[in-house]
Each structure stands twice: as C-alpha cells, then as structure tokens.
Amino acid sequence: MSMTNKTVLLVGKSPLHDELKELFGESGYRVVPEPVREAADGVRFAIEVTNYDLDLKRATIEKLDCELPPDVPILATSLAVTATEAASWARYPQRICGFGTFVPVAERGLLEIAPALQTAPAVVEQAVWLFESLGKETAVVEDEVGLVFPRILALIVNEAVFTVMEGTATPEDIDIAMKKGTNYPYGPLEWADRIGLDEVYAVIRGLHRDLAEERYRPAPLLRKLVLAGRVGVRSGQGFYSYQLAAAVR
Amino acid sequence: MGAGIALVCARKGHRVRLLDANPSALDKAQSYLASTLSKEVAKGRLTEQEKEEICQAVEPVQEIQRLASCDIVIEAVSERLDLKKSIFRTLTEICRQDALLLTNTSSLSVTEIAGGLDHPKRILGMHFFNPAPVMPLVEVIRGKQSGEREAQQVYEFAKELGKVPVYANDTPGFIVNRVARPFYNEALRILQDRIAPVETIDRIMKQAGGFKMGPFELQDLIGIDVNFAVTESVYENFFHDGRFRPSRIQQRMVQAGTLGRKSGEGYYEYDK
Numbered sequence: 245m246s247m248t249n250k251t252v253l254l255v256g257k258s259p260l261h262d263e264l265k266e267l268f269g270e271s272g273y274r275v276v277p278e279p280v281r282e283a284a285d286g287v288r289f290a291i292e293v294t295n296y297d298l299d300l301k302r303a304t305i306e307k308l309d310c311e312l313p314p315d316v317p318i319l320a321t322s323l324a325v326t327a328t329e330a331a332s333w334a335r336y337p338q339r340i341c342g343f344g345t346f347v348p349v350a351e352r353g354l355l356e357i358a359p360a361l362q363t364a365p366a367v368v369e370q371a372v373w374l375f376e377s378l379g380k381e382t383a384v385v386e387d388e389v390g391l392v393f394p395r396i397l398a399l400i401v402n403e404a405v406f407t408v409m410e411g412t413a414t415p416e417d418i419d420i421a422m423k424k425g426t427n428y429p430y431g432p433l434e435w436a437d438r439i440g441l442d443e444v445y446a447v448i449r450g451l452h453r454d455l456a457e458e459r460y461r462p463a464p465l466l467r468k469l470v471l472a473g474r475v476g477v478r479s480g481q482g483f484y485s486y487q488l489a490a491a492v493r
Numbered sequence: 494m495g496a497g498i499a500l501v502c503a504r505k506g507h508r509v510r511l512l513d514a515n516p517s518a519l520d521k522a523q524s525y526l527a528s529t530l531s532k533e534v535a536k537g538r539l540t541e542q543e544k545e546e547i548c549q550a551v552e553p554v555q556e557i558q559r560l561a562s563c564d565i566v567i568e569a570v571s572e573r574l575d576l577k578k579s580i581f582r583t584l585t586e587i588c589r590q591d592a593l594l595l596t597n598t599s600s601l602s603v604t605e606i607a608g609g610l611d612h613p614k615r616i617l618g619m620h621f622f623n624p625a626p627v628m629p630l631v632e633v634i635r636g637k638q639s640g641e642r643e644a645q646q647v648y649e650f651a652k653e654l655g656k657v658p659v660y661a662n663d664t665p666g667f668i669v670n671r672v673a674r675p676f677y678n679e680a681l682r683i684l685q686d687r688i689a690p691v692e693t694i695d696r697i698m699k700q701a702g703g704f705k706m707g708p709f710e711l712q713d714l715i716g717i718d719v720n721f722a723v724t725e726s727v728y729e730n731f732f733h734d735g736r737f738r739p740s741r742i743q744q745r746m747v748q749a750g751t752l753g754r755k756s757g758e759g760y761y762e763y764d765k
Contacts, residue, residue, distance in 0.1 A: 345701055351703060352700075352701050353700040353701065354696070354697060354700035354701040355701070356697060356701065381700055383689070383693050383696060383697050383701075385688050385689040385693065385697075386686075386687060386688045386689065388683075388686065388688050391688075392680075392683055392688065392689055392693075392694055392697045392698070392701075393697050393698060393701040393702045395679060395683065396675060396676060396679045396680055396683070396698065396702070396708070397702060399675035399679045400672060400673070400675045400676055402675070403671060403672045403674065403675055403736065404672045406736075407664075407668065407671065407672060410662075410664065411662065412661055412662045412664045412667075412668070413659065413660060413661045413662070413668050414660070417659035417660055417661070417668065418659075418668055418672060420630070420657060420659050421630055421632065421659045421661075421668040421669050421672070422668070422669065422672055422673070424628075424629045424630035424657045425622050425628065425630035425632070425668070425669035426622075426669055426673050427704075427705050428704065429702075429703040429704065429705075430703075432672060457735055458734065458735030458736065459735040459736050459738065461735075461736070
C-alpha cells in the first residue's frame with residue numbers, strides 16, 4: 245500500500261497522545277490536532293486515544309465520524325471500551341478499528357489491533373500498515389476491553405494494589421519481589437506509576453463494567469488514587485513520590 | 494529444595510545439619526552438593542579446598558533430635574500441613590526458645606503451622622524460590638503470632654546469605670504467588686474466550702510487555718500441574734474469590750497429563 249498523503253489527525257486525552265504524536269512525527273507524518281473541521285480535508289487517518297473519560301471519548305468519536313469523509317479510518321483505543329462499542333457510536337461504523345497499548349510507546353515493540361465486529365477488512369489492513377510504518381510489529385486480536393497486554397498487566401497491577409491496600413506488603417517490597425522472584429521487567433506498582441494509574445484503572449473498570457464479574461473488581465485504593473489525581477510519575481505522586489526527581493530535573 | 498537451601502547456607506560459612514529420615518535422600522543431597530560445587534570449581538569460582546570445606550560443613554542427620562542445638566531451623570518438607578505441624582511441634586519442644594523456626598512453605602499458612610505451639614514468636618516463613626542457589630528473592634513471612642524482632646532477624650539472615658529479602662504478612666500466596674496469578678490466569682481467560690491463540694499471547698507479552706517469557710511458555714517450563722496447584726491453593730485460601738478462579742483449560746491439560754516440557758507436550762510440543 246502506498247500513501248502519498250501523510251496527514252494523521254490525532255485527538256484524545258491520554259499519555260498516549262503526546263507519545264504517538266512524537267512517533268508519527270519521527271516517521272514523517274504530518275500530525276494535526278483538533279479542531280477537526282479545519283483539518284478534515286486531506287486527513288488520511290484519525291487516531292483517538294481517550295481512555296479514562298468515556299463521555300469525552302464518545303463525543304470525540306461522534307464528532308470525528310460526523311466531520312471526516314466516510315472513507316477515513318478512525319483508529320480508537322480499545323483499552324476501556326470494546327472497539328465494537330466505539331463503532332456503535334458512529335454513523336459509519338465500518339471505519340472504526342480498535343487498537344491499544346500502554347506508554348511508554350518507545351518501549352513497545354508491538355502494538356495490538358482489535359477490529360470491531362463492524363470494522364471493514366480493508367480498514368484492518370490499513371491499521372496494520374500504518375502501525376508497521378512506525379517501525380512497530382502488530383498483532384491482530386479479537387475485540388475485548390484492554391486487548392491482551394494492557395488487560396493482563398492491568399490485572400497484575402490490580403492484584404498488587406489489593407496487596408498494598410490490605411497491608412500485606414509495602415509497594416517497594418512488592419516491586420522487588422516481582423522483579424527478583426519472577427523476573428518481571430518492572431515491579432507492578434512502579435510500572436503502573438509510569439503508565440498512569442488512570443489508564444490502568446480505565447482498563448480494569450472497563451472489564452468490570454463489560455464482563456460484570458467479581459474477577460475484575462477494581463481495587464478501591466486504585467480508584468481513590470485516580471480520583472485524588474495521584475496518577476503516578478506524570479502528576480508527581482502515585483504509589484511513589486516523584487517530587488525529588490522533578491526538582492533535580 | 495532442602496539441599497539447595499543447605500548449599501546457600503554452607504557457602505556463606507554456616508555449619509548445616511541436613512535432616513532427612515530417608516538415608517537415600519541424604520545421599521542424593523550430598524551428591525547434588527558435590528556435583529554443583531564441582532561445576533563451580535571447573536569454572537574457577539571455587540578452589541578444590543573450598544569445595545571440600547563446604548561439603549564438610551553439611552552434616553547429614555537422620556534424627557530430628559540432632560537439630561536441638563541449632564540456632565536456625567529451616568523446614569522444607571512437602572506441602573502437607575499435618576507433616577509440617579508435627580515437625581514444628583517437635584522443634585518447639587527440643588529447640589531453644591530463642592532459636593528461629595522457619596518454614597519454606599509456599600502455599601500453607603504460617604499462622605496455622607505455628608498455631609497452638611509454644612513460643613510462636615519464633616516461628617516464621619522463609620520462602621526461597623526454586624532453585625534456591627540461583628533465585629535471589631526470599632519472602633520473610635510474618636504469621637499472626639510471629640515476633641517483629643524475629644522477623645528482622647530472618648530478614649538480616651537472608652541478606653547475609655546474599656539474598657534479597659522482602660517482608661509479607663501471612664496471606665494466601667504471600668506476594669509473588671499471588672500477584673503473579675493474573676499473568677497466567679488472565680492469559681488463560683483470554684485464550685478461553687478466543688481473543689487470541691497461545692502463540693500470539695506469548696508474542697504480545699514478550700514484544701509489547703517486555704516479559705522474558707510468555708505466560709504459556711512459562712507454564713510449560715514450570716509444569717502446568719505445578720502452576721495449577723498454586724492457583725487452586727490461592728483460590729481455596731481466598732475463599733473462592735473470583736479473581737483467582739482457576740481455568741478449565743489448565744485443568745484439562747493436567748487431566749490429560751500434558752504438563753509442559755517435562756512430559757514432552759504442553760501448550761507447545763517438545764522433543765521427549
């Protein structure tokens with residue numbers, strides 16, 4: 245597939261936004277932000293990345309669907325809702341395709357793509373092509389909240405948060421234990437702080453809402469930290485405090 | 494695992510009494526020590542004399558009474574509560590009141606092992622990871638009646654052995670075996686719901702997640718039966734909390750005897 249038009253419209257509130265913007269820029273794409281109307285002509289792909297605020301996500305996808313020509317694919321993160329649900333908000337659902345990962349994107353060698361039930365096969369192919377043009381591998385998986393990696397990691401974090409909440413162990417000891425006892429690349433709580441607790445919580449809350457099982461019950465402490473704005477490195481505090489590091493920088 | 498822990502202690506200069514009622518198990522442990530240390534000598538990490546000294550430091554014994562004068566006792570028998578309880582009952586009777594009596598259990602309650610015994614402050618968990626000479630982590634488990642000073646002593650002892658200790662209160666699976674459950678269980682659930690096949694899930698967890706092995710490769714390595722037993726134990730001990738519910742796929746693998754690498758077939762096929 246060749247692509248002379250390299251304009252990508254990128255919208256949404258998520259730490260993924262700035263990282264994808266940088267990555268697209270490095271790969272030679274022109275990245276345009278909101279408002280949609282001015283940029284609508286000539287947009288080749290739209291990418292939507294909100295995960296925590298689902299009202300905003302829905303409003304954004306409705307607006308994109310309304311203002312972009314029907315043949316422009318809209319790739320929306322399916323971390324907190326299924327791609328099928330996101331597509332149900334659109335008048336042209338066949339152009340919506342799910343994808344997702346956690347930041348930092350630079351550390352991710354692979355991005356997951358999850359077509360909605362409504363997604364046209366050609367849109368999936370274009371999504372694969374787009375992400376591979378960024379130098380990433382792709383894996384196409386069936387559509388469920390959180391895809392594969394974000395879902396599994398979010399639930400590991402959730403269990404670690406229950407363990408902290410009950411006073412079974414400290415965040416430091418849990419992180420050490422998972423790195424030294426089972427070779428995890430990061431401890432789950434320091435990892436969650438880097439991803440953003442709001443992003444992790446969005447996945448668990450989405451699974452709990454859609455699958456309605458006790459298995460996906462979010463740890464109350466995680467929810468409270470998000471409500472308190474202590475979302476990790478980004479806000480200076482999560483399970484650890486980052487004020488010192490910020491001051492040094 | 495007892496032989497591995499004995500090796501860790503002896504290498505740091507401790508005198509070890511290695512207890513097993515079965516003499517052939519003691520013979521096996523001694524040849525394990527000798528062969529492991531010979532490899533170290535071959536690699537130039539130990540001299541022949543150091544190897545001899547370490548081997549000499551481990552004295553095989555067959556009667557539990559021989560442990561009466563020990564400062565620290567580490568129990569690493571099979572995971573049977575009745576067996577562990579009877580051992581600790583005897584240890585509390587024969588050992589000094591200030592001797593640390595430690596269990597290497599990974600799935601039983603330290604509180605229950607110590608329950609009803611004299612001076613329970615000195616009874617704690619000291620959970621090594623297999624193989625003990627290689628894995629750096631030691632979980633120091635405080636039972637309900639364990640003493641704080643005693644917990645600190647176990648923590649310092651683990652550090653002195655060159656290990657990385659962490660503290661955990663006595664809860665099912667402690668830290669690692671609990672927090673790691675979703676790595677396997679959620680991967681199995683994703684497989685069961687046909688979100689992605691085995692190879693794809695493993696590839697995603699390695700390339701997107703940065704894990705060294707995928708959840709299915711790792712189960713094949715550990716043994717699917719072993720992994721399933723840990724999940725079942727954590728599930729039972731959390732009173733069937735849905736977060737830990739075992740997978741039917743894993744159960745069928747165990748029932749079929751396709752247990753991973755050791756049986757030549759698990760989620761993947763291996764040369765037998």
